[in-house]
Amino acid sequence: MSEEYVLQLQHIRKEYPGVVALKDVTLELKKGEILALIGENGAGKSTLIKCCSGAVIPTSGKIIVNGKEFTSMTPQLAAENGIAIIYQEFNNVKELSAAENLFLGRPIRKGIVVDKKAMEEEAAKAFEQLRIKIDPKALMKNLTVGYQQMVEIAKAIQQNAKILIMDEPSAPLTSAEVESMFMVVERLRKEGISIIYISHRLEEIYRLSDRILVMRDGEYVKTLITKDSEVQELIKLMVGRELTETYPPRGDCIKKDEVMLELKDVTGNGDKNINLKLHKGEILGLGGLVGAGRTELAEMIFGAAAKESGQIIFRGKEINPKSPREAIDLGIALVPEDRKRHGAMLGISIKNNINMPIYERNSTLSVINSKQEMEIAEKYRDNMAIKTPSLHQLVKNLSGGNQQKVILGRWLAADSELIIFDEPTRGIDIGAKYEIYKLMNDLVEKEGKALLMISSEMEELMGMSDRIMVLAEGEMTGELEKDEFSQETIMAYASAANIEEG
Template structure:
């Protein structure tokens, strides 16, 4: 061991049936450095860092913490040795409050009784440090994904970790929240804490990290010194090829006066007085901060939440979908933000998930046409480059990015007319992102319409024909393509 290494992973191998997730991967983390870990979806990033907590037991290899060798970890060993992980799919309990989640498994006690008041007080302090406004008493299930992630970060900080491992922490956050998270990272680095930072956003890697480790197909590729490396080289190392433009050009396919969906004075689910028109064949972007009411709005359109006032007109007729099922039958699809809760059935196969909305269509007298079913799934696998040994793989075992592709594939297969994408590329790698953008363009070219929620400014501006901005449940502005500008959108997003 070298003195300045706090954590070393040595020759880690992990096999699953039909997949070798990691092949002989080694890396070292220095004290007080921010080490970025990058690679395409399915490269093995999450699997690798999970060996540090015992969530994954390596087939072979060693974990060395501060000179102490382990063949595998357990959550308790990890905590004792100062390792904290914020997972990609967070492990919070939706029915407990923010404060209770913060002290999950380690509550503050007064004698033998759990001291709720003290935990709420500590939670308030921790949130204040992070500059976030969460009432410690709020149920975590009632918070947006963005806030839920913030609680995870606060939790790790409270544990006084020596190595903080973050698996795509910025993915669900807005620009402003990412900034405050970065500040926390800098602060921790100054205190000598080491950070392993996984992200698909290369600009973050460049801002934050000291060194970069690249994985590809479960193999260690290279370690780079961030300030001496170039982004083109990085992408080349990740994907094994160079990439063309991220935002492919698209022909305008909409006509100004052809409206597919119109909302008139719609209120409900936290939104007030929403008036908007979606033109057939356009990508309408919805911008705003986390909690602005965008997800809430599309939930009403999708029949997943109740509208209390106003009218929704879809293809010239008033609609009032009372359930997602009704919305789906009308031709409306939603790729949700929180895929673990709403997007896929984790316990069933890729093939079943993709065919889920269309089983009625491909069955006769309740007998599923298996050939058709497989064909549809196969096509989807090829078009979206879903990385899996077999279409029978259960979705839970896929990498985060590949799960997202399965959801998108499902709605493309269902042939929906209005597709609502809520943060569609969250956690998706550069190569796959480009594929999804290309696909969106194909969706549009085939006469369909997209409503796009994105907190990634580049994506929102790069893909949309028009952008409507929301703040605190109201529309605060609208921009045509010629007026797209990051600052203007941010201003509208923080207008009250």
């Protein structure tokens, strides 16, 4: 009785055709606490929190906000009761300013005209309150993802939200942006705002949260006090089994005398004089800070950006792909970082998404063997544990992480010789990560492919690469063999360009 809960979700159930997304889930949020919500891809985290905004109407159960009881919410009820959600993919209007986005749908008016100046002043106040530097007049499209998210948070605060729900807020951010987001979140907690924080990154959960609620397969598993819990225990509760090793072992499969890809003094797209060699059967990691020019390099190899000078030699021949289409035909794949934007065809089925490159390749032959199609889709569903009742399910009905797995599967089904992975496991849960690592191992070990892997996760970079090359400000600053891997050395190279100048 003495506990003060600002939000209670009681016995929530949500059914979709063929899926029970939530079964009897109960969550209680205390005033001023950060409650972490964790669980594997498809566990039901996003569905649960969407019940708080009215984006999802529960099949049964109760929602109690500050003692007031509801069977379901609407966006308006949520706002009136001080609930704001920062969604996994936020929906701002890129062509409008930060201030206009902050007041989207409820502009300040002077008579009948929209009062831009008043909105800009109010926005400036809201940003100042969060101690973030954003020009209220700046167009959304010119802000980094981190700042776009800050606008969303400022919007919640400006609307006087007392309960802030954040669905994987760190996933699209750079590490520096994550730091500023944490500072804002911690400040909000001090001001008495209660926060539900969803993330797959356990180190964040430990740093931020007071308590942790674990879900598995649509069910409530347990709530723990963060400081009394242990990582291994959490993982076991989430995954339902012990996960002892983080990186699956890989045999020595590098073909030292078969160079798959060679770059000679490649310059362009913001990069300068890049030289590298990647062998058959090898995973080469590309390390560096965000903005170091790694994605830019991948784009040149993949024909998505123009090279100014230098040579790209692929399987012994110089290539100059003018488009991704050309690169794909040559046998190069790029699994992009921003999979939402570049990848999933949300309105079509999992099976068709995964088979897309095969359809494209066979576009002249109209016969597609549907048994084979199903087998390919099944293979990737099993390999990556894509959680779905059916491969005919539309991708838009999958959880965020499972959508990513579909896109990954699609690129793998393309059967390319060189696969570039840009942040392959972002937003993917711990168990599935392991499966993806195993798949990467198989690609080099059993199929003799070559992989170029961009990763900002230091552990992943060191755990999966055979060699690591580090970029800083568009230049290659270091190369490390496996026995030289260390976080300190990589960080030193990653900031090398700055040090030299300083």
